Amino acid sequence: MKHILIIIASFLFSILFFEKSIGLNLSLFSILTIVFLMLYNPQKIRNRTIRLYILAYITTAVFVFIQHSNLSIIANCVAFFTLVGAVSEQKTSIYVNWLNGIYTSVAGYFHRNLEVSTEKENVSWKKDLDLIHVAKLIGIPLLFIIIFVLLYKNGNPMFNDLVNNINFNFINFQWLLFTVLGYYLFSNISKPIPVEPATNKDVKTTNTLYKSDTFSEEKLKKEKQLGTTLLGLLNLLIILYIITDIASLTSIDTTRASVLSSQVHNGINTLIASIVIAIIIILYFFRGNLNFYAENKTLKQLTYLWIILNVALIVLIAIKNQNYITSFGLTYKRIGVHIYILLTLIGLITTFLKVMNIKNMVFLFRTNTQIAFITLILFSAVNWDHTITKYNLNQAQHFDINYLIKLSNRNALLLYEQKDIINISQKNKNRIDTKYWSYVKEVLKSEWQEISFEKFIIDDKHPSSEL
């Protein structure tokens, strides 16, 4: 029965994906995967965490259909691996779920192959030998018959005609291979595998830091002195930097792109180095017993101050980036800077929580990876090409029409609608027309597996009689 389910799923996999681009098929595949996992692992699906991951997976599947962007496809794949990993073991961190999910999906067959042979070695070896014998019995004669038929074809015209009359065109070997790939994938995820010892270690590791047996007041006093001096000086340095940065911010000429660009990029480089070093220093001093040392208050206060000053640095960079965007419009890189700033801010907040609540490094990894996963899903809900185009055409002081035309087709409709109300050359208007009509043709000729929400919009705008 279970084999039949895998075979049905692999046929559906082929129907959905063979020679098709991504669209509705990925959303349907997500539903198929969830049903498949429910049938194979009914007990595990009742778990609350897994239900949350199912919800996340369905959400990304909906975003794939609505937004049809590369980011939504990536988010869907990540959610798939997370769910499969969570089914293998529910109580692990999200990054262990990713490891388990990827391993199960791409190499579950090989792992099970070894495990079966370990458990039932004698029987399995016999079975293996039988299978190899059958494979030889079919494969070797078939290979040589094909080779000799191809050789004999040249020797005898009658034989050549006879062979040419044999037509295997009704069999699509690529389709068969693709179905085998689907079988392999569903067979792998039917029984998710936890990677050991990583999974077991992760389950046993809590988020709380404990006092170790080697607690030495003298050592900790020296370490505290070093930490206090270092953080005190670093705080003074960052205050000086922030003051000069604020002064320079008020004197920047926002009309010159090169000046702003250099300011933002220099600021980002400083930020990267500063935040990474800040977090490493904090993690070094608060890695163990210094958390439990009674006289660590000054060091903690200096650490909190440094985190707050780094947050101020982040705000300054965000202001510079926003100034840049206001003057010269949105681009993927500028959005990337804002996302990076957001993630850095979250990183600093979790470091603050780690120090305040005496948590270990695992807490940081767990929390930050979970937040990264949620951020990925949330950002995949946005049509960034449309957002960039809308902002640049309507709100930015200057815009680069060439950049907007070169974006993906997901802004084609908006560009087409606004081409006559914005100040651009006739040549660019023609380019927008070409982009729009090729997009319309592409959407309208897509097969049912490839459609997305944009198909309904285009159908509504251009009923088939119009084209």
Next chain:
Amino acid sequence: MNVPNNLSRSCLLAFAIFWIVILSNEGIDEDIILILFLSFIPIFMVASLVILSTVCPIFWFTAKQGFSKQEVFKTYHPYYVVIAFGLSVFGILSTNFNINMIAFFVSAFITTNQSWVWFAKEKTNGKHS
């Protein structure tokens, strides 16, 4: 470790997978037979090189630390798979789904994984071999 046996089986497997993928796309033609036979040499060289440089060292180094082959498989194979899968996907995507590259990466991925299984399945004299 029976390296020659593993290499010969792996090369045959790589050869079969590589040509199944190619022929499923291009069909069988008498002109291709010579190339098919000659291709065994580069396939043998590449498969041997990859297995000797990426799979064998893991078994050799861990054997000195007293790990059994199955322990080595369970501990290190998942990370090997993740890296190999990542490289294969990157290779296929960066060549824009070129059929020759698909055949190469698919055969390399399956062959190296099966090579791991064959090494791990080898009979050993006790746990610490």
